[in-house]
Amino acid sequence: MVGYKEVVPRRPMTRRVTLEEVARAAGVSRATVSRVVNGVASVDENIRHAVEEAISDTGYLPNLAARSLVTRRADAVALVLPDEDRVLGDPFFGRVVRGVMTVTAPAGLHLVLTTTGVGTGEQVVSDLSRGRLDGVILIHTSRNDPLPGRLVDGHHPVVLSARPPSPLPITYVDVHQISGAALAAQHLRHVGRTRLATIAGPQDTPAGQDRLRGFLAAAGTGTPWADGDFTMAGGETAMTRLLADHPGVDGVFVASDLMARGALPVLRRAGRRVPEDVAVVGFDDSSAALDCDPPLTTVRQPTEDMAAEMARLLVRQIEHPDTPVAAVIFQPTLVVRHST
C-alpha cells in the first residue's frame, strides 16, 4: 500500500437550526412548528404558511435523535445475514436487499446490515432494547440459532425468511416448497421422463423435508431418492449412489442448485448426456444454476416480492406491536433452461 496525503484543511461546520429558532422566526410557538413539520391537520392555513416559509428560510431540519428520544422509534431495521462468505456475493442477496429497500426506503427506514457472527445476536438484541433498532429481518437462520427464540421472548418485531426449524410463534415468509417440488415432477413428466428419482435435502430442515415430500407425492411414493446435505459434495455423493442403485433413471429432481452442480459431472462421467439421457431440475435459481453445464432448469422463488413482503410484515409489527404472528406463503415458478 502506497499512501500520500494532500493537506487541505476543512472549514468549520455550519451551525444547526432548531425548532426554537423557526418558531421565533415565524412568531409562533415550538409546538405549532412541530405540528406543521409533522403534518398535523389542525393548523390554521395562514400560520402553516408562515411556518413553512420560516422553515425554508432558516433551512431547518429536525434533529432525529431528539425525535427518537420522545417517540421511542429508531426508524431503522436490521437485515441479518448468515456470514458465510458466499451469501454476500450471491445474486439472491442482491434481490433480497432490493426487495426490502422498496419498502424501507419510502418509509424513511434505515436498513442496517449485519451478519450472524460471534456476539452478533447479542448486538442485535441489545440494539433493539436500547432503541437503536425497531425490528429485524432474519435471513436463512440456521437450525440451532438461538436468535429467533430470543427475539420472540423479548417481544421484538421480527420476520424470518423461511419457516423456522423448530416451531416458534414467529412471523415468516416462505415459498410453497411442496408445490415447487411438484412443479419439478410435472415438468419432468412433461418432457417425457418416466423413471424419476430425486436427491433430497437434509431431512432435519423444513425445506429438505417439504421438497422431498412434495416430489414423492407428485412422482409416486415408490420414487427412489438419496439424501444430500445441500452442498455440492453431497450432491455428488448422492448422485453416485442413485446411479449405482437405479441406472435406468432418466429424470432427476435435485433439491438445491448447489447439489445439482455437484451431481451433473457424475452423470457426465457415467456417460449420461444431460438432458438427452437424463433430465435434471434444480431448486433455488441461485447463481449455481447458471454455473451449471448445461444451465440448469430450476424452481425459482419470487425473492424480491418475498423480501418486500418481509419488510411490510415487519413494519406492521413495528407500528402495531400486537399484530398476530403470521406466515405468508408464495408460489414458486419453474425456470426452464437447458438441463431438461
Add this chain to the structure above:
Amino acid sequence: MVGYKEVVPRRPMTRRVTLEEVARAAGVSRATVSRVVNGVASVDENIRHAVEEAISDTGYLPNLAARSLVTRRADAVALVLPDEDRVLGDPFFGRVVRGVMTVTAPAGLHLVLTTTGVGTGEQVVSDLSRGRLDGVILIHTSRNDPLPGRLVDGHHPVVLSARPPSPLPITYVDVHQISGAALAAQHLRHVGRTRLATIAGPQDTPAGQDRLRGFLAAAGTGTPWADGDFTMAGGETAMTRLLADHPGVDGVFVASDLMARGALPVLRRAGRRVPEDVAVVGFDDSSAALDCDPPLTTVRQPTEDMAAEMARLLVRQIEHPDTPVAAVIFQPTLVVRHST
C-alpha cells in the same frame, strides 16, 4: 401468493430501565452511573463496583437516542452503492461489505445500506444534517454525480472508492491503476507474447485513462488500442475493430473483465484460440472473469483491505473533523487463470 395467519397474541413489552433507577438502586447520582457506563477513570473502586452490580441487577441498557441527542453522534455510517442491478449481486460488493464491517462492527457503528437513486443524494445529505448519519462511504460514484461535491461543501465526513472524476478535495482510496496495467503487460510478455494490443476503457474516466496510459508505458507507446466503454457490447465492438486492423495480435489487455467477456467470443468466431493463439488479460477480477470461457486471467484489487481502509479513513474524519483530505493507493495483483 397464498397467505394464512395463526393467531398468537404477543405479551406486552417489558418496561425500560433508566439511568435514574440504576442510580437509585446503587445509592448514587445519575452522573456517577453515567461515568461508570462510559468508563470514566475517576470513579472510586467501591462505588464503581456497586454501580456495576446495580446495572446488571436491573438489566440496564443505555438509551442511545438520548445519548445521541447530547453527544451529537449517530454512530451510524452509510454505504452508498450505485443502484445498477448487477452491483448488489457481484462478489465485489460482498467483499466491500465485509471489509467495511471489519472496522464498523467492532466500533459499534451501524452500517446503513443505500443505493444511488432519484432523491437518494438528498436523503443522505439530509440524514447527515439531521444527525442520523455520521459519515458516508461512496462506492463507484459516476462522473456527474453531484453528491461528492455536496458532501464536501457540507463538510460531511466522506470517503470515495476511487479517485473522483473531477478534482475535488475529497478523501479516497484507489488501486494503482497504472501498475495494474503494467502488470498485465509484463505478464503477457512473460508468456511469450510480442504483438500486444489493448482495449481501453472510456477515456473520460480516471480508471480508463490510467489503465491505458499504464499499458502503453509498459508495452510501448506504439501499441495499438481501441477504446470501449466498460460494457460487454463495447468490448465486442472494440475487439472486432482491433482484429480487423491488427490481425497478427497475440496478446491483449482488456481494461475490464466485462469488456473481456464481450471480446472473447469475437476472437473465437475469428478462429483464434484463447490462450493458444491470443492471450487475454482482464481487469477487476469481477464475477465476469469467472463467467468467461476460458476463465480470465485478470488484475485484482485488494477489495476487502481497501474497503476496511475506507472505513478507517471515515472513522478518523468523524472523530477528528479537521483531518486533512487524504488518498490511499493500493497495489493490485495479477490473478492467473486460463486465458493466458
Add this chain to the structure above:
DNA sequence: TTGTAAGCGTTATCAG
C-alpha cells in the same frame, strides 16, 4: 471524587 443542575431538540398533554 461526587452530586447538582443545566441542557440536548423534540413531542405530547392540557389549558386557554
Add this chain to the structure above:
DNA sequence: CTGATAACGCTTACAA
C-alpha cells in the same frame, strides 16, 4: 387552534 410546560434519558460543566 394555539401555547405553556412537562417529559424523553442521557452527558457534562460546575460546585462542593
